[in-house]
Amino acid sequence: MTEEQARFFYDNAMYGMLIDFRPTQAAVLAWEAAESGSEVPLLKAMDKLELLEQETLKAEFYPFENWYRETWIRRRPRFYNIHYSYHKLRAYLER
Numbered sequence: 001m002t003e004e005q006a007r008f009f010y011d012n013a014m015y016g017m018l019i020d021f022r023p024t025q026a027a028v029l030a031w032e033a034a035e036s037g038s039e040v041p042l043l044k045a046m047d048k049l050e051l052l053e054q055e056t057l058k059a060e061f062y063p064f065e066n067w068y069r070e071t072w073i074r075r076r077p078r079f080y081n082i083h084y085s086y087h088k089l090r091a092y093l094e095r
Contacts, residue, residue: 015059022052023085030089039093046093049086056082 001009029045056068068082078084 011059015055018052018055019082022048022055026085026089042089042093046086046089049089053083053086 025048026045029041029048033039033041033045060068070081070083077087
């Protein structure tokens, strides 16, 4: 696969699946944390969400810099913001 094909595949197929996959992985780990009473799975869940944040940065290239940043449309507390799970779990862990 050429570099151009790899970029196309990541942007148009892989990244969309990652937006769904990483929070799902984090939710499974959060469920394990709730059942066990341990915060260790929550820290692992945060790792999954931080990985999504890094993958989001990979998807932002010229001319789409800051494409997924928070705006008046994509506000931080809204569940349809791709950063929603990350912000919620970080706020919970910082309490």
